[in-house]
Amino acid sequence: MTCSERKQAFQQRQQQWQELVDKACARFPERRENFATTSGIEMKRLFTPEDVEQVDYTEDIGFPGIYPFTRGVQPTMYRARFWTMRQYAGFGSAEETNKRYKYLLENGQTGLSVAFDLPTQIGYDSDFELSEGEVGKVGVAIDTLADMEMLFDGISLDKVSTSMTINSPAAVLLAMYVAVAEKQGVAPAQLRGTIQNDVLKEYFARGTYIFPPSPSMKIITDIFAFCKDTLPNWNTISISGYHIREAGSTAVQEVAFTLADGLAYVDAAIKTGLDVDVFAKRLSFFFNVHNPFLEEVAKFRAARRLWARLMKERFGAKKPASMMMRFHTQTAGCSLTAQQPDNNVIRVTIQALAAVLGGTNSLHTNSRDEALCLPTEDSVRIALRTQQVIAHESGVADSVDPLAGSYLIESLTSKIEAQALAYIKKIDDLGGVVKAIEVGYIQNEIGDSAYAYQKAVEAKEQIIVGVNKFTIEEAPPENLLTVKAEMEQKQRQKLAQVKESRDNEAVNKALQQLKVVAEDGGNLMIPILAAVKLYASLGEVCGVLRQVFGEYQEQ
Amino acid sequence: MAKRIKVLVGKPGLDGHDRGARVVARALRDAGMEVIYTGIRQTPEQIVATAIQEDVDAVGLSCLSGAHNNLFPKVVNLLREKGAEDILVFGGGIIPDGDIAGLKEAGIKEIFRPGSSTDETIKFITDQVNQ
Numbered sequence: 001m002t003c004s005e006r007k008q009a010f011q012q013r014q015q016q017w018q019e020l021v022d023k024a025c026a027r028f029p030e031r032r033e034n035f036a037t038t039s040g041i042e043m044k045r046l047f048t049p050e051d052v053e054q055v056d057y058t059e060d061i062g063f064p065g066i067y068p069f070t071r072g073v074q075p076t077m078y079r080a081r082f083w084t085m086r087q088y089a090g091f092g093s094a095e096e097t098n099k100r101y102k103y104l105l106e107n108g109q110t111g112l113s114v115a116f117d118l119p120t121q122i123g124y125d126s127d128f129e130l131s132e133g134e135v136g137k138v139g140v141a142i143d144t145l146a147d148m149e150m151l152f153d154g155i156s157l158d159k160v161s162t163s164m165t166i167n168s169p170a171a172v173l174l175a176m177y178v179a180v181a182e183k184q185g186v187a188p189a190q191l192r193g194t195i196q197n198d199v200l201k202e203y204f205a206r207g208t209y210i211f212p213p214s215p216s217m218k219i220i221t222d223i224f225a226f227c228k229d230t231l232p233n234w235n236t237i238s239i240s241g242y243h244i245r246e247a248g249s250t251a252v253q254e255v256a257f258t259l260a261d262g263l264a265y266v267d268a269a270i271k272t273g274l275d276v277d278v279f280a281k282r283l284s285f286f287f288n289v290h291n292p293f294l295e296e297v298a299k300f301r302a303a304r305r306l307w308a309r310l311m312k313e314r315f316g317a318k319k320p321a322s323m324m325m326r327f328h329t330q331t332a333g334c335s336l337t338a339q340q341p342d343n344n345v346i347r348v349t350i351q352a353l354a355a356v357l358g359g360t361n362s363l364h365t366n367s368r369d370e371a372l373c374l375p376t377e378d379s380v381r382i383a384l385r386t387q388q389v390i391a392h393e394s395g396v397a398d399s400v401d402p403l404a405g406s407y408l409i410e411s412l413t414s415k416i417e418a419q420a421l422a423y424i425k426k427i428d429d430l431g432g433v434v435k436a437i438e439v440g441y442i443q444n445e446i447g448d449s450a451y452a453y454q455k456a457v458e459a460k461e462q463i464i465v466g467v468n469k470f471t472i473e474e475a476p477p478e479n480l481l482t483v484k485a486e487m488e489q490k491q492r493q494k495l496a497q498v499k500e501s502r503d504n505e506a507v508n509k510a511l512q513q514l515k516v517v518a519e520d521g522g523n524l525m526i527p528i529l530a531a532v533k534l535y536a537s538l539g540e541v542c543g544v545l546r547q548v549f550g551e552y553q554e555q
Numbered sequence: 556m557a558k559r560i561k562v563l564v565g566k567p568g569l570d571g572h573d574r575g576a577r578v579v580a581r582a583l584r585d586a587g588m589e590v591i592y593t594g595i596r597q598t599p600e601q602i603v604a605t606a607i608q609e610d611v612d613a614v615g616l617s618c619l620s621g622a623h624n625n626l627f628p629k630v631v632n633l634l635r636e637k638g639a640e641d642i643l644v645f646g647g648g649i650i651p652d653g654d655i656a657g658l659k660e661a662g663i664k665e666i667f668r669p670g671s672s673t674d675e676t677i678k679f680i681t682d683q684v685n686q
Contacts (some may be wrong), residue, residue, distance in 0.1 A: 118570065119569065122569055132625060133626060134621075207573065207595045208569075248578075251684075338669040338671060339670050371669050372651055373647070373649070449579055451582075457672075458673065458674060476653065
């Protein structure tokens, strides 16, 4: 057949199908008037080659490990190594969390991920007034290097990579990590890991900010500069979309606002004189993976392609590594239900599968009880097994980017990329991310999406199994993890002991030196490292920085 | 015309997860109530001061960090201390079933768990305030 004969045959067959559709709809109306993704992209009844006519295989889809990396950042992806199985964990004291890390490593997790409590994340010690009731609740309490040493007791830092979900005080926790490694005889250059260190999203989606944007960006670029020479294998930032999605954004908004933040960090780093082809390879990302399977797979591919293009076109990045988007993914916390919690295992499985088919480099799977509390050992083991079953039994990791070429997936990938780029241009017009936050643009977009979703759930347009349909009478669940109240008291005592036994004169001198450097604009990592080695507390170090930089006030 | 019900939605403690608080605040507004949302990182003292200053009928507290047993009763007690015990206090967030009885005993009239609808909250406030 000639090309035009083929086209005619296609159209005839399509017309035939449309007639069948019309008949079918007359007898069995479809479940909705309109089917759309979370981002409002039409979920067509059927996707065909017509939907991907504009997509060029070589330039748009391409090959894994080659720009624009749509199919993945490594040439062989999971055929060589599975994604890192990295379960976010932490609660109570460093001892308890150390035990949980060993449990997870014994059960086959391949990377560590530290969850800190809120006082730690906000730069407060466990004995601070505002820490009351919060110590050890959402993560491990770290006050001084002594806690950090306990946290990694029996874990060699040259043998594991560690991701630390810490933002405003990231410099301090990174310094503590380096100090612990040093005591273990491990040089900084051997350390592998990540600090989240993404302050921008704190202002509009997560809330653990300390300082205003400008000094916060300075701290971040100080870390970039420090790591460039001292920790060359360390991911200096995990530019995050997870929390943006948790706050209620759509998939397109998640990509758009995350990448917009990324552009702001690259811009800030370049302005300090850093070369994009030196620091960009150590940027990493962190996304959510939610229920709508098909849009999520497309989302990851769109994000990779868009970032590569932006790095090349906006910043003139030359090295492939500078344009590669490596990312960690976490399954959506906000999708977990308190009702019939075992159903969450199913949700997490579908979500994890989408992340793997989207080519994630690292993955955390939530536990079934996490709408209620932090995970028990049994629950987190099931979450880890979910990843292991996908890896070893499903076969999806045996070929790279297996869903490429699907008319639906490629069409959605292109649409998500285009719509995310439109948002980024809008933010450009507003003057960049910091300005967009100041005028509330990003917050309003997210808030509108969150509200629309809630309305859809309450109108039963969006069904949540076990919550607004298929409900049952349930007894309250048993055997949930609780953080004991005495833990806080013990932690305060521990801190008091450390303060008593350290060289307080040396600590005071170090804190003074930190203040001087902060005021003069020097690299903060050096004086912070010196202070933490002397067992200055997180609260003390951040207290100095609060004095110099002030505190951010939410508008 | 009946006076509009006035509600303060507040986030005590260090928890910064405000999606629920904002959605509830907006739903209450759409239902015709006057709503003040405090933003995050409020102390119980700040919440109570604003509640009294604004002369609200009800205070809704949101906490997802597990600090509710410490923070929610503090708000109730401070309101009582200042002679504002007639202000209705309710809450939501990540609150285990096992804690609900204790919170109610401490004077938090209702707890809206994950999966609650905003309609439930609207009805509850309306019924309680109009009593």
